[in-house]
Amino acid sequence: MVDKIQSIHHISAIVGNVQENYDFYTKVLGLKLVKQTVNFDDPSVYHTYFANSKVDNGTIMTFFPWDNDHKGTKGGGQVGRIAFSIPKGSLTAWQNQLEKHEITYHKSNMFSAATLEFSDPHDLDIALVEAETSSDNNEIIGFYGLVLLSTNPQGTLDLLTREMGAKLVEEADEYLHIELSGPEKHRVLLLKKAQPLGRFGISTVHHVAWSVDRLTDLQAWHDHLKEANYHLTPVKDRKYFKSIYLREKGGIIFEFATKEPGFQVDEDFDHLGSQLKLPEQFESKRSEIESSLPKFIVN
Numbered sequence: 270m271v272d273k274i275q276s277i278h279h280i281s282a283i284v285g286n287v288q289e290n291y292d293f294y295t296k297v298l299g300l301k302l303v304k305q306t307v308n309f310d311d312p313s314v315y316h317t318y319f320a321n322s323k324v325d326n327g328t329i330m331t332f333f334p335w336d337n338d339h340k341g342t343k344g345g346g347q348v349g350r351i352a353f354s355i356p357k358g359s360l361t362a363w364q365n366q367l368e369k370h371e372i373t374y375h376k377s378n379m380f381s382a383a384t385l386e387f388s389d390p391h392d393l394d395i396a397l398v399e400a401e402t403s404s405d406n407n408e409i410i411g412f413y414g415l416v417l418l419s420t421n422p423q424g425t426l427d428l429l430t431r432e433m434g435a436k437l438v439e440e441a442d443e444y445l446h447i448e449l450s451g452p453e454k455h456r457v458l459l460l461k462k463a464q465p466l467g468r469f470g471i472s473t474v475h476h477v478a479w480s481v482d483r484l485t486d487l488q489a490w491h492d493h494l495k496e497a498n499y500h501l502t503p504v505k506d507r508k509y510f511k512s513i514y515l516r517e518k519g520g521i522i523f524e525f526a527t528k529e530p531g532f533q534v535d536e537d538f539d540h541l542g543s544q545l546k547l548p549e550q551f552e553s554k555r556s557e558i559e560s561s562l563p564k565f566i567v568n
């Protein structure tokens with residue numbers, strides 16, 4: 270037996286230059302770099318992780334910064350706009366912040382709450398959505414939710430609601446609003462119209478990972494989804510978590526990832542993200558890997 274999926278674990282996107290990406294997410298959006306490592310499946314590419322200042326689970330945004338100009342095509346089989354949650358009453362402060370950095374935005378009600386929609390420097394679609402909860406600062410709280418661009422919306426809906434325990438809460442003109450069962454109430458907006466297949470590259474989201482507690486839970490999810498006829502990868506060791514992956518019926522890559530062991534396995538809290546960390550299998554090739562990666566200054 271498996272419990273319902275409570276929340277988003279992380280979202281991973283493909284972007285351009287690593288420094289531009291770092292500058293935007295730290296200096297404009299105020300997130301914290303919590304890990305710099307490489308793509309474990311291709312160590313010639315960085316994999317960077319950002320989170321809120323407390324590094325809470327459910328706030329982790331990760332990037333594969335490609336040092337080339339292979340722009341992707343947004344479309345079916347991908348996550349669309351990524352929404353971060355901002356404290357109640359902070360919308361105007363965030364408008365000022367975006368204006369200060371000359372970022373064009375527009376106000377909407379996309380997530381059924383006051384929303385600012387804009388793009389990051391590499392054309393990734395972002396939103397800031399005002400939450401119900403207030404805070405003593407204006408910092409991003411975590412994810413508010415995301416949009417799914419499915420080639421088969423009914424198939425995607427079935428997985429979310431039947432297998433993962435999410436709830437259909439609202440039907441709007443273009444989107445089905447689906448809510449995860451955890452206290453963060455992460456919201457998934459599923460585009461009702463089937464989308465033509467997109468192509469991965471800069472400006473596209475590669476996958477979304479859903480949170481499970483421990484390895485035993487991950488194994489239970491593996492068995493549960495296998496019984497529901499999904500093709501899954503075996504459990505992979507991502508050093509900071511263990512993962513399984515599948516491509517759901519609408520073409521989107523879903524990962525299920527454990528909260529354990531977390532980002533402090535190889536760095537203490539105060540030094541998170543301060544230097545390039547490699548998994549054991551790449552440590553012997555460190556100098557080769559470092560010299561092939563573009564320069565990246567953390568400040």
Ligand code: ZN
Pocket residue numbers: 279281476477478524
């Ligand atoms: Zn992932």
